[in-house]
């Protein structure tokens with residue numbers, strides 16, 4: 001598989017963003033050049049997997065690649081498979097440390113997603129696995145091409161779109177997972193890749 005390396009200095013199309021309570025968006029969380037390096041390093045060096053999921057009794061490959069990482073001793077169950085953490089890559093650890101300082105939350109693991117192009121996506125879901133505890137904080141750090149993050153209120157049904165820029169951070173505070181679902185929809189015209197580092201605290 002061949003990917004373009006990433007060389008964008010900055011991009012941000014969220015002019016003035018009003019988010020519902022519980023969401024915090026930080027467009028310039030990372031220096032863009034550092035974010036370029038992090039993107040290129042992770043793209044080439046992580047062990048990317050494409051797990052299968054079962055939906056209504058049929059097996060499908062997930063429409064993106066993934067890599068799991070975290071403190072030794074943490075593990076994560078996905079589609080009947082157990083992923084054991086073997087420790088942090090330095091660059092992920094550094095980004096996690098900065099995210100912890102900014103959000104004042106602690107994270108011991110990361111699910112890292114690679115959307116190879118605009119065909120790759122993530123369907124509506126909440127990060128409400130029981131390993132995350134009752135009311136988790138979840139952070140997404142975005143690298144690479146900008147993609148739309150959608151969220152929808154469970155009761156009111158209202159949908160919001162947020163463009164996640166290269167080097168940005170989105171915090172979903174405790175409570176958000178119980179009230180909203182989120183998704184990364186396909187964007188057929190997008191030809192370049194995006195990596196998201198989603199930091200979580202797993203209670204095993």
Ligand SMILES: O=C(O)CCC(=O)C(=O)O
Nearest residue numbers: 111113127140184196198
């Ligand atoms: O790619 C993203 O920003 C969101 C990923 C996500 O929702 C997840 O990994 O649970």
Ligand SMILES: [Fe+2]
Nearest residue numbers: 125126127182
């Ligand atoms: Fe999620």
